[in-house]
Amino acid sequence: MNVSINFECRPGYVSKNGTIPLTLRITLNRKNNYLNLGRKISVDQYDPKLKRIKPGTKGYTQINSFIRRQEVKVDNIIDELERTDQAITFKKIKDVYRGITGKLQTNDFYEYVEGELEREKEETQIKESTLRGYRNQIDILKGFQSKLTVHEIDEEFLGKLKKYLMPKYAANTQYHVFSFLRKYTLRLHKSGEIKKYPFTNFTVGQPELVEVSYLEPEEITKLHDLYDSKELLKHIKKATSKHAQDFHIGARYQSTLQQALVACYCGLRHSDVKTLRKEHIQNGYIVKAMEKDRLGKKKTVRIPIKARLLSLLNLDEKSDLLFEQPVQENGTTNNYLKEILKIAGIDKHVTFHGFRHTFAINSLLLGLKIEVVSDILGHSELTTTQRYARVVDRLREKEMDKWDSFNDLKTLDSQRQELISKINQLDQDQIARIIGQVDELLLGKSK
Secondary structure, rough: OOOEEEEEOOOOOOOOOOOEEEEEEEEEEEEEEEEEEEEEHHHHHHOOOEEOOOOOOOOOHHHHHHHHHHHHHHHHHHHHHHHOOOOHHHHHHHHHOOOOEEEEEEEHHHHHHHHHHHHHHHHOOOHHHHHHHHHHHHHHHHHHHOOOOHHHHHHHHHHHOOOOHHHOHHHHHHHHHHHHHHHHHHHHHHOOOOOOOOOOOOOOOOOOOOOOOOHHHHHHHHHHHHHOOOOHOOEEEEOOOOOOEEEEEEEHHHHHHHHHHHHHOOOOHHHHOOOOOOOEOOOOOOEEEOOEEOEEEEEEEEEOOHHHHHOOOOOOOOOOEEEOOOOOHHHHHHHHHHHHHHHHHOHHHHHHHHHHHHHHHHHOOOOHHHHHHHHHHOOOHHHHHHHHHHHHHHHHHHHHHHHHHHHHHHHHHHHHHHHHHHHHOOOOOHHHHHHHHHHHHHHHHHH
């Protein structure tokens, strides 16, 4: 049989959003068939004359690498059909490729996940930081069981894994391992690769609340007063060698504090404050697409600008910039904040992100609804904001503990009243003797 496999998109099949599917043209006995690879690109990224992805396209190397892997996969399917003397039809090739028959599909869980991660990376559905985290989860799983098929993952396996993880890893690491497993086993279950979903009766739970650093209202006021006083501008960083010169670092301290206080009053992350411009100020609101995205989608926040926040923004300047100096990189910013807090007399380690925590916690303490705080912070799920609510609850519990000392105060008052009553029953000679004895004790101590 005459069979050929070539990459070729069909520009006539353009969707409403201007994308076309990646397809392989499989020619069987001079009849063309098109196999959809399940990925899409912009129609502008395809060269119909040369039948290739245009050079310079974002992810050019990854897309071409993906196409080559699919060509190899289809070629292997055809070879296997020939080897087993099966009729080679386009439907059979397509069915095996899509995993309907299950032939030539790997049962290795790690291979399956690697394939999924590669696909998600190519489609920009996964960030590099998330990818690194998932690779770490795979390494931990391989430490428990180096070879693992998709059918071995059941409730019994999860129980054994939990016993293995508990003495070796922190609670949050365990949570991430099980969350990772849950994500991909659910995908396998929905696609029909595994019949029983292993997490049906297995509870993953919630990550433990990590202690967050934040500022109290009086500490915020102290920092804002320091900014208004411009005292930071006087600070000079002394030269550390005879070849160096003293550096007037005060302007950087002042600008860093300005930027951190902006985060404190609106909850923006460092990356969002860094990219904040006048164009984002619209009718008394900060309207900005957040730099941190989820699966390639950026959430836009609308934050009302109130008096304290307004006082920090350079809206009268002709420049498009809102700050006196550029926002430094995160590490540099945090080093400056460490010195600023020391100057302000605040004995706390609060990073720039801690000012975002400060906004969230103090907003809840002030009585803002958690849904409003969640929306301003740009959280995609309310559960993310609830970690701050738990911090607020702990603060309330700590303050309410003061009521437990109420009984102690009552006991002390009762004892004081009893002592006064006994003193009132003494005559003048007895009182004089007691005072004399006390004086002798005091004189003895002074000697």
